[in-house]
Amino acid sequence: xxxxxxxxxxxxxxxxxxxxxxxxxxxxxxxxxxxxxxxxxxxxxxxxxxxxxxxxxxxxxxxxxxxxxxxxxxxxxxxxxxxxxxxxxxxxxxxxxxxxxxxxxxxxxxxxxxxxxxxxxxxxxxxxxxxxxxxxxxxxxxxxxxxxxxxxxxxxxxxxxxxxxxxxxxxxxxxxxxxxxxxxxxxxxxxxxxxxxxxxxxxxxxxxxxxxxxxxxxxxxxxxxxxxxxxxxxxxx
Amino acid sequence: xxxxxxxxxxxxxxxxxxxxxxxxxxxxxxxxxxxxxxxxxxxxxxxxxxxxxxxxxxxxxxxxxxxxxxxxxxxxxxxxxxxxxxxxxxxxxxxxxxxxxxxxxxx
Numbered sequence: 001x002x003x004x005x006x007x008x009x010x011x012x013x014x015x016x017x018x019x020x021x022x023x024x025x026x027x028x029x030x031x032x033x034x035x036x037x038x039x040x041x042x043x044x045x046x047x048x049x050x051x052x053x054x055x056x057x058x059x060x061x062x063x064x065x066x067x068x069x070x071x072x073x074x075x076x077x078x079x080x081x082x083x084x085x086x087x088x089x090x091x092x093x094x095x096x097x098x099x100x101x102x103x104x105x106x107x108x109x110x111x112x113x114x115x116x117x118x119x120x121x122x123x124x125x126x127x128x129x130x131x132x133x134x135x136x137x138x139x140x141x142x143x144x145x146x147x148x149x150x151x152x153x154x155x156x157x158x159x160x161x162x163x164x165x166x167x168x169x170x171x172x173x174x175x176x177x178x179x180x181x182x183x184x185x186x187x188x189x190x191x192x193x194x195x196x197x198x199x200x201x202x203x204x205x206x207x208x209x210x211x212x213x214x215x216x217x218x219x220x221x222x223x224x225x226x227x228x229x230x231x232x233x234x235x236x237x
Numbered sequence: 238x239x240x241x242x243x244x245x246x247x248x249x250x251x252x253x254x255x256x257x258x259x260x261x262x263x264x265x266x267x268x269x270x271x272x273x274x275x276x277x278x279x280x281x282x283x284x285x286x287x288x289x290x291x292x293x294x295x296x297x298x299x300x301x302x303x304x305x306x307x308x309x310x311x312x313x314x315x316x317x318x319x320x321x322x323x324x325x326x327x328x329x330x331x332x333x334x335x336x337x338x339x340x341x342x343x344x
Contacts, residue, residue: 019326022333039238044247051251056289061246071242078246079253084285090261090274091281097267104266108259113286120282170299171308171336175315177290179328182319184283193280194287201288202295213288220284225276 009133013140016122020114023176024145025152026169027055032156034059038066042157049153053112053146056173057081083214087221088116095123096138098131107138112149115141117180124186193224307339 028049035045040062048058057078064074088111096107118141123134185191197220204212270278294312296302315332319325 016325019329022326022329040243044243047244047247047251051247052254054254057250057254061250065238065243065246071245074242074246075249075253078250079257082254082257084281084289085254085257086260087278087281087285089258089263090265091278093261093265094270094275094278096262097265101263101266104262105259108262109255111258111262117282117286168299168308168336168340170297171311174290174293174297174308174312175329175332175336177286178294178312178315179319179325179332181283181286181290182316182321182328183323183325184286185320190280190283194283197284197286197288198291201291205292205296212292213285216288216291217281217285220288221277221280224280224284225273228276228279229273 006130006132006136009129010136010140012122013118013137014143015140016118017114017141018144020118020145020176021148023172024114024149026167026172028149028152029156029159030169030172031055031058031062032153032158033160034156035062035153036157036160038062042154045157046150046154049150052078053109053149054082054085055112055149080211080214084217085111087217091120092116095119095134096131099135103135107135110138110142110146112145113177114145114180117184121180121183189224189227192227193220196220196223307336307343310339311336 031049032045035048035058036042040048048061052058052061060081061074061078064077069077089108092107092111096104099107115138119134119138122137123129126133129137181194185194197216200219201212201216204215206212207215290312294308295304297305297308299305300308311332314335315328318331319328322328
């Protein structure tokens with residue numbers, strides 16, 4: 001039954017998304033604390049998490065607003081941090097392009113690092129999934145992650161600076177991303193893409209407005225694609 | 238902080254971010270993409286996330302950009318666990334354990 005399998009894909013998404021609460025909750029909490037310490041009120045802080053729903057960009061914007069950077073610079077820098085979302089959108093398109101416009105708009109709003117990374121990994125592992133199953137899985141990953149992003153932003157905004165520095169929450173983000181990257185390195189082409197991305201990002205870190213990341217992303221994608229083009233068998237694990 | 242600037246950034250950043258997320262999924266829909274584009278898209282995640290993380294690991298903001306052994310060890314353990322076990326949760330837990338053990342022993 002199609003509905004049965006859609007339902008099971010949804011629950012699989014919930015199960016795969018849930019562990020990220022370990023990271024999303026502290027990160028949202030941290031944003032609430034940082035934003036209110038920077039001088040935003042609770043409504044402004046919540047508006048960030050609900051309208052933007054992208055942690056790294058929110059931190060970037062608040063940091064620049066706090067330092068009285070021009071509005072345009074704050075906006076452009078935060079948007080640049082989010083340019084990867086366009087690449088996520090592009091890579092979800094072959095899987096979810098056949099969904100209705102409304103469904104695609106909802107997917108777009110909820111496309112964050114964790115929902116995207118879980119979903120592409122699952123779509124790779126289940127090439128026979130229908131669009132309904134793929135959508136079910138996607139919204140499964142959204143279910144635990146996104147509501148608690150809002151809730152813990154609020155908790156952080158209300159709790160203020162009662163969070164001790166010793167928790168080293170700054171490193172919650174790198175650890176999540178690294179944990180996501182490991183299982184993605186399935187082939188030689190994927191490993192080479194990741195390696196080139198790391199080296200390029202470090203070499204071009206001096207560029208303003210996070211442009212180094214864009215250069216690194218393009219270099220990594222071209223590396224992976226070129227290896228695959230020369231040797232299609234490199235796609236096999 | 239300037240209220241107008243804050244709300245301008247919140248609203249435009251919200252709209253802009255949605256635009257970035259919607260640009261391909263929404264506009265292209267189920268039209269077929271050429272193979273060379275699909276070939277590049279297969280490497281999006283492995284090309285973006287490592288580049289995003291690398292500076293955070295090498296120059297952590299919490300230490301003012303100084304290379305930090307506990308954080309470096311935590312990063313290595315997380316990546317290695319994810320790579321060999323293919324288990325994201327195990328990688329996060331072992332990475333966090335390494336970080337706290339390192340901070341306790343060296344801090």
